[in-house]
Amino acid sequence: MSEKQEFWRWKEYRWHDESMDWKDADIISAGVDIGSVSSQAVIMADGKLYAFSNQRTGFDSPESANQAINWAMEGTGMTVKDLHYTVGTGYGRVNVPFADKALTEIACHARGGNFMYGPSVRTLLDMGGQDCKAIRCDERGKVEAFLMNDKCAAGTGRGMEVFADLLAIPIEEVGELSLSVEEEPEPVSSTCVVFAKSEASALLREGWPKNKVLAAYCSAMAHRVVTLLERIEVQKDFAITGGIAKNSGVVKRLEKELGLEALKTKYDSQIAGALGAALFGKALETKRRKN
Template structure:
């Protein structure tokens, strides 16, 4: 059987998705980007293929996307992460009754994407000027709070007080603010909740710029953080659609397009 791959080379993580001839998801893999983007991307693809007993020759078309897409010369093509994310979310969203608005929070930026009834991008907005509303902010906060990144969601729900306000719009200043709150005796739980609501408010402003329609699809690594999901839902006043593999939506979109290009004879 032939397979088609999408490779999303992000600033902090490399995501690979594999689809079969029918367009079904055959497998995904996530690993750290590190500093050697090309080497680590190649290794990530190899690990996914090995896990499923496949060889590179069975991947008939591969599309790269993401921050480091131009570095992977072995790709048959490359596309922007906006386009790939839209394709992936549109396809996954069918199981939830369809989605038209996408929120993506990555390692170095956050995006809001509006798609039309066919899954094409009709509008988008991006925050790439400051890391305060991104996964990087969560990494910095977790380190300062001496909490594992995966535990932030639990801390969010364990607070007994009101979430604290994080006013800084810059990660560097927010880091100082967090340290100051700790020094003043505030609980980690309330600080974590405050961090999540700070990101949620920025996310809401971004989403409003493109327009919020129907179900809102939330992906990217931070979508694994249930506390952040709750905060964004609270700010949006609606439930989010969070896929089973939120980190790999964009890679999946690239893989879907790879299959389409190959089968249509454009390869």
């Protein structure tokens, strides 16, 4: 029996640095980001990235938090008891049973972005599954201005998932496919995902190829995010985190409209929040030991 393919579903995975022995570290800190769509756990040994996991959030936040941390620790011999300080963040941050503290995504993303992209980063755009955040920060990763939009699905990963499903295109392929158009179409005129979806259905019925419809949606999404960013005043350097950072169709159009190139990183952009949380965990553990 074949199951219905879920085009919006992306791959879950984990990683740990096999060249490191965590037992040598003085402070083991962890950050757990329970988003509405995906959950990440990051473990740091003395402020160096040691392990992480990235998975879909289940219906139960505490259970998702346990799964995320256990998966990150898989094959390392580490257990939750070995974590000196854990910070929970994200939409389900208060539901991380083993966390010492909960912090907002805003604070954590700024800190994580500073680590991932270096101190020159001033503007961070995080496009998550169910929200979109714009943060301006200083060279230490301290927030100077922010806005967070989690009321509306436009400009979020969830909105993109709706489109991937409508067009039956695997979510990872949306970006490249949207860039394969010969000529850039007019953006979809509705901001609202529900209305944009009816608009896209009408375009498909008119005979538009899928890549052209995706191009129209990706550019509408990029434009919307640019107008959001204007509120916090974009400064160089600029970086994008979150699931949508992996969608070249949105990123390329966003860069073009802003006239700025987003910084690249060797890290997985989806772990920025959890990474920042783990960094705060280290700082807070250091503070705790001093007192």
